[in-house]
Structure formats: structure tokens, C-alpha cells
Amino acid sequence: MANSNPKIIHQIATRKNDFTKPIEHYAVIDIFGKNVVTSEGSAWRNHRKITSSSFNERSNALVWRESIHQAEAMLASWAMREGNDTDCMSVDDVYPDAATTSLHVVSRSGFGVRLLWPGEKGGLDEGDEYEWFSSERPKGGHTMTFKESMRIMLSDFIWMGVFSKRTLGALPFKKPKKVYAAYTNFNAYLLELLELKKAAVRAGQAESDAFDLMVPMITASGSNDSSDKAPSLLSDSEIVGNAFVFLFAGHETTANAITFTLVLLALNQSAQRSMQSDLDRVIGSKPPAEWKYPSDFNSIGGGFLGAAINEQLRLIPSVIMLPKRAQGTQIVEEDDGTKHVLPDQTFLHFCAAAVHRNTEVWPHKKSKRTGKEHDLDDFVPERWILNSEYFTNYSPLKDGNSAEAPTQEEQQDSPSMDIGSSTLFNPPPGAFIPFSDGPRACLGRRFATVELVAVLAVIFQSYSVELDVKAWATDEEVENMTREERDRVYEKASEKAWWVLEKGLGGLATLQQKKGRVGIRVVRRGKERFPPSS
Numbered sequence: 001m002a003n004s005n006p007k008i009i010h011q012i013a014t015r016k017n018d019f020t021k022p023i024e025h026y027a028v029i030d031i032f033g034k035n036v037v038t039s040e041g042s043a044w045r046n047h048r049k050i051t052s053s054s055f056n057e058r059s060n061a062l063v064w065r066e067s068i069h070q071a072e073a074m075l076a077s078w079a080m081r082e083g084n085d086t087d088c089m090s091v092d093d094v095y096p097d098a099a100t101t102s103l104h105v106v107s108r109s110g111f112g113v114r115l116l117w118p119g120e121k122g123g124l125d126e127g128d129e130y131e132w133f134s135s136e137r138p139k140g141g142h143t144m145t146f147k148e149s150m151r152i153m154l155s156d157f158i159w160m161g162v163f164s165k166r167t168l169g170a171l172p173f174k175k176p177k178k179v180y181a182a183y184t185n186f187n188a189y190l191l192e193l194l195e196l197k198k199a200a201v202r203a204g205q206a207e208s209d210a211f212d213l214m215v216p217m218i219t220a221s222g223s224n225d226s227s228d229k230a231p232s233l234l235s236d237s238e239i240v241g242n243a244f245v246f247l248f249a250g251h252e253t254t255a256n257a258i259t260f261t262l263v264l265l266a267l268n269q270s271a272q273r274s275m276q277s278d279l280d281r282v283i284g285s286k287p288p289a290e291w292k293y294p295s296d297f298n299s300i301g302g303g304f305l306g307a308a309i310n311e312q313l314r315l316i317p318s319v320i321m322l323p324k325r326a327q328g329t330q331i332v333e334e335d336d337g338t339k340h341v342l343p344d345q346t347f348l349h350f351c352a353a354a355v356h357r358n359t360e361v362w363p364h365k366k367s368k369r370t371g372k373e374h375d376l377d378d379f380v381p382e383r384w385i386l387n388s389e390y391f392t393n394y395s396p397l398k399d400g401n402s403a404e405a406p407t408q409e410e411q412q413d414s415p416s417m418d419i420g421s422s423t424l425f426n427p428p429p430g431a432f433i434p435f436s437d438g439p440r441a442c443l444g445r446r447f448a449t450v451e452l453v454a455v456l457a458v459i460f461q462s463y464s465v466e467l468d469v470k471a472w473a474t475d476e477e478v479e480n481m482t483r484e485e486r487d488r489v490y491e492k493a494s495e496k497a498w499w500v501l502e503k504g505l506g507g508l509a510t511l512q513q514k515k516g517r518v519g520i521r522v523v524r525r526g527k528e529r530f531p532p533s534s
Helices: 006-014 023-032 041-054 057-079 094-111 146-156 165-170 174-202 214-221 236-267 269-282 295-301 304-315 408-413 445-462 475-479 483-503
Strands: 088-091 321-326 330-333 339-342 347-351 463-467 520-524
Touching: 006 330, 006 347, 023 174, 023 236, 041 214, 041 236, 057 088, 057 094, 057 445, 094 146, 094 236, 094 445, 146 174, 146 236, 165 174, 174 214, 174 236, 214 236, 236 269, 236 304, 236 445, 236 463, 236 483, 236 520, 269 295, 269 304, 269 445, 269 463, 295 304, 295 445, 304 445, 445 463, 463 483
Parallel strands: none
Antiparallel strands: 088 520, 321 347, 330 339, 463 520
16 A cells, blocks of 8 residues: 555654564665664664664764765866866766765765775875775775775675575676675675774774764674673674665665756756855855854755755655555544554555655645646755745645644654754655654664765855756857757757656666666856756
């Protein structure tokens, strides 16, 4: 049963004992150890209590700094490619570079390991205890680098769900052998990191730069105690398992969000200019290295950039179906009082793509692009701006009339509260679920939004993003075109981009570009070739 009613979604999400997660569907994520995603009941409560300590404002400050660094490194990498320079950079496919950026951020913030872009300087000195994790060559008995083993596990981990570890290693084919090698190397790396973190905690270095997402788990679980006292609350394999889940959940989804936000802003040049004007107002020309967390994050995320991120997450949520299972006969109630009886073991899905387009909940107007009576299939960041025309006559359902103010607990669990909670539209509970909803909502949603705000702000402070039109016209031809001719060429590129976003996405775990790619050009502000249409 699929559901797109926000009130019912919120009821099911918050009644965690009545509607549980079908954890057998997530068994593949157990490859390194049980974790907060693959647990239920008292085991889940234990995992959540300990892992939630990793996601705090100190770790978010580290995410903020590293995201700024990695965004600047990504721009530098683009500028070094053939045919590019620091004023104009063609990128045929954003996702691989967005994935590298996200991988580097979660490696540094999650494990304390700084990874470098090709040609980037600033690695660790030979002999540093973390040096071989950042090395470009395998060391310490490993056959793969930390980065390569991590990359393969993230992209090909599904093999671990098809075959047992023993079978995978014995198959006479190149791909499964490589995945098995990645697994053995990465598992060894994680265990080595765990021992280093334990030693740092025992030595009183947890307050230093060794801090990351693993340290609070070690401290909270007591697993740094090398004596024979009471057993730790999380075993070593569970700490490693949760570390992998943080990596898995925080890598691909954030990379997708960066990719889709850049493409969608290229498709909506007017919104992009409004966002840049807001960035100019908030941070001006202040160098990113001087941006502070949380003050600058709150200022930037509470403005048009936060609206653009939320709108992308509404339009293209990374996971479109979120499963639950009824435990015993359950009753749920609609806004008008209609009750529904759900038999024991009823399998349900929260349909994010549908509830994010529910016309009874979301402010909307007639679409200029599709001609539909609503524009909920369009990218319109203004629908999140409270003083925009979208809220002139807005009145979502509450018992058939108006919106219900969320409780304090609902605000804490609401995924929309991580960006601009007081300045942007806060949808009714259950209406906006890119990070799920209720107690089992994604623990790392603040981590993700901090990274998104930092990366996108670095790009758009100095640059604009346009669709690449080289399939329809050369640079020389564009230079000699009239405004009307440029508009027609850009419309062709826009039609192709929308086709990819609406017809070409798919995937087992998250939505990705499967049919076609959307190329972009990142140009210095003031050098745009395709200004917004009047």
C-alpha cells in the first residue's frame, strides 16, 4: 500500500511500535556490522542513543569547514581540465565530481581522513599515523587505497547482497573479485581507524582535530575502555557498521542533491539570479575561508539558497518510497475523520514523490512550463519564500481548513526544520519527507544540509551555472547569435535536461541519472551567455 496523505504518513512515522521498519530489506547494509538502520526495538533504541551523539554542532562545524574546502577544490579541478579556465568551465556530468566532493567531506568528517583531488597539495607527512589512509598508493599490507576501496564499496556494495562473502571471493570473474578485495581492504581500514580513535580517546585527544563521527560513538559506548569492566554498549563491529552507514547514507544522496540543484538552477536562470542577489546581501565578497558556522550557515540557509535546496529535495527526493509494516491491527485517520483499518503485517510505503506533489498541501500556481493547473512538477524555489505571491491565498488542510502548527517534538523531527526554520515555509507534518519522518528520520539530515549549503554557496558566490548547449551550437556560433536565437538554443538544451530529470532517473537505492546526462557550464558571474528570459 502506497500513501501520499501527509497526516497518515506522520501518524505511521511517529507510531514507531505500531509500524516498524522491514529491516530484512536492509540486510545488505549489515556487511560491516549491525547498525541504526538495520535494527528495531530495543536494539534500535540503543543504536540511536549512541549514534545520535555523533551528530552535534561540533561535528557540523567540521562538516562546514570541510565542505567549503572541498567545494573550492572541485572548482579548481574543473578549471584545470582541458579547454577550461577559472572564468569558464564545461562539466559534461556533474555527478562524478559531486560524488567525489561528498566522499571527501564524509571521509574527513566521519573518519578524520583528508582525501585529495588530483593535483591538490596538502597531504599528511610520511610517518603520520593517518598518512596511509590518505596515500595514493596502498600501504600497510593493503592491496587498495582507502579511497579506492571506499569508492568501490559505495558504488558496488549490492554485490554483497547477492552473494556471500566467501562465494564472492571465489567467483572467477573480475568484477566480483574486485568488490571482494574492496570489502576486505575497507573492513581492515575501518578496524584500523577504530583502534586509532580508541587510542586517541584514551590519551585524552578527543578534544583535538582527531574529532569526527567515530569518536562520539566510541566515547558513548565505552568501547575505549581496554580493561575487563562492563561490556561496551556497542561492539567494535557495530561501531564500524554504523560508520559505514553514515558513509553510505551521506555520500550518494548528497551527491545527487548537489547535481540536481546545479542542473535545476541552470534551468531556472531567474531563480538563480535571485539566489545570487540574496547571497550578495548576506555574505557579499567575504572569502569562504572566513565564513562561520553556525551564523553564516543560518543566514545563507535561511534565504533563497535554502529555498532552492528544499525545492530540489521536494522535486527529486533521493529515495521516493519509504517502507513500513503494521504490527497488529492498526487504525489511521484522515483529515476529515475517515478511519482506515490496516490488518496485521500490512506492508506500506510513504511515497515521497507523490506527497511532495500533493496540491492540497503545497502552495502552487498554474505551470508555465507544462500547462498543468499546478506547477508542482516544476522547480520553483519561491514557493518556500513566505513573503512570495505563493502565500497570498495559501491555506493547506487542517480538518479541511488551515494548517496545523507543529508541536515542538514535531519541529525537532521535521526534515524541513534544518534550513531556515523561522524564515522559510515549514510544510505540515508528513508533507515533506526527503529524510523520512518521525523518530526514524535520517540522523544525518543536518550534516547533509550543512554540506549542501556550504558547497552551493561557494559556487554561486563567484559563478553562475548554465546548461551546456554544445550539442546545438558551438561557442563561436553562440557569440554571434541574437538574444532570440540564444533563447531558442537554450530552450532545446532545457527540453533535453527536463527529459533526463523526468524520464531518465532510476536506481535500486536512490534516484540517479540512468538515461542521458546533463552538461553544464560554470562561468564567472558577469560573463553569462544566457540571461533570464524577460
